Amino acid sequence: MPTKPGSESIRIRNLSRVLALLHRRGPLPRAELTRLTGFNRSTVGALTTELARLGLAYETEAPAAGRAGRPSPLVHPNERVAVLAVHPDVDAVTVGLVGLGGKVHRRVRCNAASPSVPETVNITKTVVGSMASALAAMDRVVGIGAAVPGLVDSSDGSVRLAPHLGWKNEPLAAALSSALSLPAWAGNDATLGTLAESTFGAGIGQDNVVYLNGSASGIGGGAVVGGIPLSGADGFAGELGHTLVRTGGLPCHCGRRGCLETEVNLAGLLEVLGLQTADLDQLEAAMRTQESPGLRETAGRQLDLLGEAVVNFVNIFNPRTVLLGGFLGVLWAFDPQRLQNIVAQGAISGLGGSVDIRRAALGADLLLVGAAELAFAPLLARPAPSVPGLAETR
Template sequence: MTLTRASRPLSAGVGNRNDQTRRHNLSTLLTMLHHGGAQTRAQLTRQAGLNRSTIGALVTELADLGLAYETDPQDSGLVGRPSPLVHANEKVVAITVNPDVDAITIGLVGLGAVLHKRIRFETAAVPTVRETVNVVSAVLAGMRTELEAQFRVVGVGVAIPGLVNSNDGTVLLAPHLGWRDEPVAAPLADALGFATRAANDAGLATVAESLYGSGRGVHDLVYLNGSASGIGGGVLAGGSMLRGSQGFAAELGHTLVNSRGERCHCGKTGCLETEVNLDRLLAVLGRDSLGLDELDELLLNETLAPDVRAEVDRQLDVLALAIGNFVSVFNPESVVLGGFLGSLYEANPERLRAAVRELTLGSLGETLRIDRAQLRSRLLTIGAAELAFGDLLADPAGTAF
């Protein structure tokens, strides 16, 4: 069901030099509010390096565009009139989609990474692209009144567990889903009426965690995401995402950890994702599927059954071996663990830290931080939203939606 016409970003280069500067400054200001939260005009003035009158004009324009608003100033205790707080408008939202082997998760995220809603629709079998489109269409049809009354939708971001051509939203290969050379963004855009973009889920999670979570302010980071589809990764090197010549770098789940292990779907034997595996955890827990919050509750129980504890520790030891390799290759400041890997880590964090220190080259492991992703179950939803917000943040005045 079509809710509105898909947005068409306009060029920020249109117009004279003054117009280009204004649009660039609008982009800077909205991005600061979106990533940094509510701030006073005085704070924005200092951070943007612009004068007060320019900031005032930009805030007014963002408010006129419906992208920001101000609230009464807070009493700072300082002499003089306190500055109003400027907020990104959380009612401007992105729809997010994350298909996996056992569920399709649909989210609604506002500017400022405000999570309004997340719906996990469990599937009886691995969903096809068509089934994914149908499920998302049906869920949004049920939300139509709410969407039209309360929100402005800027677009759709799709997080895919596989290799994705982010230029056209085609999935080149998502082996666990059985998708190969499948257009995903185009059929969703046609069905929903919103501009749609798709990218690899672990890459999007890396972006989200570096902006809003454990990786904030970290320039050299390895992110590992564990889901029902396996293990994906993302690497920040000097503050930039490592992409590779074709954009498919950091497939860290296919690192060799056991030459006598199981055969992986990729054709190799003993990949990380065959040894550190959600299905193996679920098997010893006696469950077919679990949400991340439920998995947390089970694994953080101090009285784990002996077979569960043994499997948790085995997987932690294998994960430590892989992390030791990543530390030698990338020399990160921090390793962040998301998805079920975060739950696994929390079940026995000191075991993993000690094993990594033992397995890293020289003293590299001594200064390494290992953190759980702070965004937890929101991670892929927030990451997919960043994808959808991209055009708006780049040119607030030139993006029609």
């Protein structure tokens, strides 16, 4: 029987809708998928069966809910369909293996001082080579996503400018794709962190959120206003680290003085702790166990200046929630009430008193999960069988 015109595109669109729900919300009963999509039960059954055939989902028996009758099957995203995620920064290159549903199977951090693009690619290849057993456990690896602390052209994944890394007009996505024989994408790390927290973390279900991420290379961020992520005319919105917080302060690479990311920085915390480098867990442990007058002074000053910036963001965006990721989350945890008080007292018209300031939920996995979303996007938009190559690991 011939296919009706347009029926194939409708089928793909419906598959996409169901897979996206599973990816972003986790396992769902068929009955809940029916409610969320508005499709009838037979359509949902056909779609989940096809997603299972494509290796993108699987079903288990739902736990008994105390009601008579057969429970609705529980449909899961196949977490063994995965992508490689890469985050280069001035002190390390972190590589992860992330499955559908945002599940991080592996995360490997390799110390590296301001790695170049070739060094980033070589480190990624080496780490991927060491992940042989984890890759063998996957059903499919569909691509690579990279989160970069800089301005990235989303059309081709080239890095226009990453000043802390010394990169300018570097074809990062193309280099990763060539080295690993997988399609690759790249984006700004703070923008991807905002996406990850909004999809899988503390920003789920919130329509008005400001997100700030602090890393060794500086501070970036993003804002979701009325449920819409603000991207800007060229996709470069979110350079919140260049908000002025101290007139005549430290010089910034952008040419100004007193920017948030020059006054509030990881290097200052590491110095007072006597550390050269540290991941987030190590930083938090050190700040918790090595409390000293010097640490209290440095952390307090940074919290005060961070508060000045957050007051500005509250006045501009009127968020319900401010999420702090990276070392900013660790800094907040050192004295959460101090920051909350600054914002409550400083924002206009009492706006700061109703703002919930909290730590991003995804921790060290945040930017890997965000980077993975770039590589999952084509699959979610058009579920389809995999291509040969590294994409088929078994």
